[in-house]
Amino acid sequence: MPSLQDSFKGRRVLVTGHPGFKGSWLALWLNELGAEVTGYALAPEYERSHFELLGLEKHIRHIEADIRDTEALGRAFDEAKPEFVFHLAAQALVRRSYDDPLTTFSTNVLGASNVLEEIRNHADIRALIFVTSDKCYLNKEWVWGYRENDELGGHDPYSASKAGAEMAFAAYQHSFFQDREAFGAASVRAGNVIGGGDWAEDRIIPDCIRALEAGNPIKLRNPDATRPWQHVLDPLNGYLTLAAALADKPEDFSGSWNFGPEVGAGLTVGDLGQRAAKLWGGGTVEVDRPEGALFEHRLLQLNIDKVKLELDWHPKWHSERAIGESIDWYKKVIGGKTAWDVSRAQIHAYEDSAGD
Secondary structure (H helix, E strand, O other): OOOHHHHHOOOEEEEEOOOOHHHHHHHHHHHHOOOEEEEEEOOOOOOOOHHHHHOHHHOOEEEEOOOOOHHHHHHHHHHHOOOEEEEOOOOOOHHHHHHOHHHHHHHHHHHHHHHHHHHHHOOOOOEEEEEOOHHHEOOOOOOOOEOOOOOEOOOOHHHHHHHHHHHHHHHHHHHHHOOOOOOEEEEEEEOOEEOOOOOOOOOHHHHHHHHHHHOOOEEEOOOOOEEOOEEOHHHHHHHHHHHHHHHHOHHHHOEEEEEOOOOOOOEEHHHHHHHHHHHHOOOOEEEOOOOOOOOOOOEOOEOOHHHHHHOOOOOOOOHHHHHHHHHHHHHHHHOOOOHHHHHHHHHHHHHHOOOO
16 A cells, blocks of 8 residues: 555645644644645634644645535635545534534534535545544444444434434445545544644543643543543544545445544543643542533444454554643643644654554
8 A cells, every 4th residue: 555645745635624623633744745735614713723823724725614605615626626535524512512403413414415515526536535423323332342334323413413424425425436436435433532732612631721721620521431532643544544545446445434442442531631630740630510411421432343454554542642642732832832843743753653
């Protein structure tokens, strides 16, 4: 299989959702690989967003628009003429989906379908990576990991919207994509991703950093919940590797893929909070279960046998290093180093890592 540098250098790549946490890291990595990157998304939501701290708009083509705007999306595809598309744009927060379910569904299902329609109408695209979530699976609180052919569904608006996006992808795949020459499409499902530069609401690492930076206790709603924590660079490495494989042998790699840590490697929310405080250099953790708290699953794991066996992908950074690299990013950037230098250094360290 060709190297990532060989696969992406000089290639035209469109990334939706590039100002988001995962999207900004992906756009930066593609830029490091020498790709010609176009990003399409709404403006960043948070102060100190990774995208803005990087100054990424100076290094890629930045288009600020909504994936629900079909005319703007069509123009972006026409102008970018992408060979690779990574679709990450989404309403990505479970708790927000309870407050605004219609925006969640319209963005995550209808908006995603708009992207699929543009893929259908642009014959020069070689590969699509369609990012959903591990929460697309109907969660039965199993102790074993969900496989790619397990039942989809969701008890909350966010999870249901991701299952809906997967169904839209499957419909386009079977109706339009599977017989298309020199084109491969894959949906990818990753677990709870952590890393530097995330400032979203109701996510564990940003919540920890905000508390620690202010000298306040870390407050946890659901400390006993177990999640498959992984550093953001692990699934992104998987997405890039899969995109390269799709462009090379689309018939072998199209379909759905899980990316996550090994089953059994998950930590509880409480464990992660305690580790974050220790790595920061001090801090306390408190349990704060508000009355009438919204439903949250306690256990969710992915089975990654398929990606290990067929793509030869393995997670490189175990949970301890993922947490360590995440906290180290915030300490360095808050301490005065540039997000550009710290983020690029972590990408290069990841590329040079043989795995922990």
